[in-house]
Amino acid sequence: MSITITLIAQVLAFTILIWLVNKHLWGPLSAVLEARQKKIADGLAASEKGLQEQEMAEKRAEEVITEAKQKAAEIIAQAEARSSQVIEESKGKATEEADRIIAGAQAEIDQEVNRAKDGLRKQVSELAVAGASKIVGKEIDLSAHKKALKDLIAQI
Amino acid sequence: MSATEHSGGGGGTVAYIQHHLTNLHTGEGFWTFNWDSIIISLLLGAVIMWMASKVKANLESGTPGAFQNFVEMILEFVQTQVKDSFPGHNPLIAPLALTVFLWVWLMNFMDLIPVDLLPTLAAGVGIPYLKVVPTTDLNVPLAMALVVFVLSVYYNLKVKGPVGYLKMFLFHPFGKMAVPANIIMTMIEELAKPLSLGLRLFGNMFAGELVFLLIALLTLGATLSAGLLIWFPLQTVLDLAWLIFHILVITLQAFIFMVLTIVYLGMAHETDH
Numbered sequence: 001m002s003i004t005i006t007l008i009a010q011v012l013a014f015t016i017l018i019w020l021v022n023k024h025l026w027g028p029l030s031a032v033l034e035a036r037q038k039k040i041a042d043g044l045a046a047s048e049k050g051l052q053e054q055e056m057a058e059k060r061a062e063e064v065i066t067e068a069k070q071k072a073a074e075i076i077a078q079a080e081a082r083s084s085q086v087i088e089e090s091k092g093k094a095t096e097e098a099d100r101i102i103a104g105a106q107a108e109i110d111q112e113v114n115r116a117k118d119g120l121r122k123q124v125s126e127l128a129v130a131g132a133s134k135i136v137g138k139e140i141d142l143s144a145h146k147k148a149l150k151d152l153i154a155q156i
Numbered sequence: 157m158s159a160t161e162h163s164g165g166g167g168g169t170v171a172y173i174q175h176h177l178t179n180l181h182t183g184e185g186f187w188t189f190n191w192d193s194i195i196i197s198l199l200l201g202a203v204i205m206w207m208a209s210k211v212k213a214n215l216e217s218g219t220p221g222a223f224q225n226f227v228e229m230i231l232e233f234v235q236t237q238v239k240d241s242f243p244g245h246n247p248l249i250a251p252l253a254l255t256v257f258l259w260v261w262l263m264n265f266m267d268l269i270p271v272d273l274l275p276t277l278a279a280g281v282g283i284p285y286l287k288v289v290p291t292t293d294l295n296v297p298l299a300m301a302l303v304v305f306v307l308s309v310y311y312n313l314k315v316k317g318p319v320g321y322l323k324m325f326l327f328h329p330f331g332k333m334a335v336p337a338n339i340i341m342t343m344i345e346e347l348a349k350p351l352s353l354g355l356r357l358f359g360n361m362f363a364g365e366l367v368f369l370l371i372a373l374l375t376l377g378a379t380l381s382a383g384l385l386i387w388f389p390l391q392t393v394l395d396l397a398w399l400i401f402h403i404l405v406i407t408l409q410a411f412i413f414m415v416l417t418i419v420y421l422g423m424a425h426e427t428d429h
Contacts, residue, residue: 004188010299017201022251025208032215
């Protein structure tokens, strides 16, 4: 139990072992660990970035949707206005047309009525003459009673 | 050991213990080679390197297996210790600490192998002595402590500079008024570090080994008188208890050696004392 040359041998062995462990165990393994740490950190950063991007995309999509909704509402409002305008216009036109047709018809009716009236008057005067001649018993000279007949016709 | 030499009464037990505490050695005096310490520690170093090669072979695949996970766990544990107690950065410290931890643990682990197993097997093939726990040979812990000491002196000189290192001896711990006392105090302090580092490990492991031997002694004489076999249950219980406790001790000692190595080298890196 004393310090001997074994000590020197052990010093050598220890030194060599440190060198070997550094070269073959610590070196490669810590490099792998570091690489793995970096990989994980990168992955986490990438996922963080992805999340942010997704958030931004969601925001953007929302914006686009609201914009589209707004536009659609505008278009609908415009269309509604246009359609009511068209309806108003066509309503006006139809009324006008109807008035025109009615007026035309009225004029025709009036004409017909007058014509019928004239015809009737003539017939009435003839009937009256015929009736009177029968009553009187003789031919009534049309020309002699022209004035009286005319008055009659006018009276009817 | 000389105290127990040739003490007539318990000749059998003393001889047994002495036999167990004798290294397989050649040479005389300083030129004694303790072959069992050297060979077993080298074999355990080879175990570490085998572990390294096994991990390295699997390293390219990218998916760590159970074994690699285990080694990584140890490595990260050591790395945490270095980070916690070592100021600044030195790429040598962590591998050094890892080597210390693994090697010391494996050498201590030899203590958990039944005390008589390997020496008896060795005797079977004609090896007269075998002390299986290298850390119970004072040379082994002291050699490691010496390496740590040399490294700490080297880094002291490198980081503080020769003048800074000298100043530490001159003005620490009592200031400028007590230079001679400072020199003595710092000298003792600096020498006590590696000495206590080596002796702590040696003492713990030596004592642990001795307790295993004493427990083994309970039924040693069974071949002489069968009556000693009544101690067998007690021996089993004691051995198991000490074994379980020793799992803790060997790990703790390896850990302490590692942490102190880091701390001493950390102190060497401190520029402002």
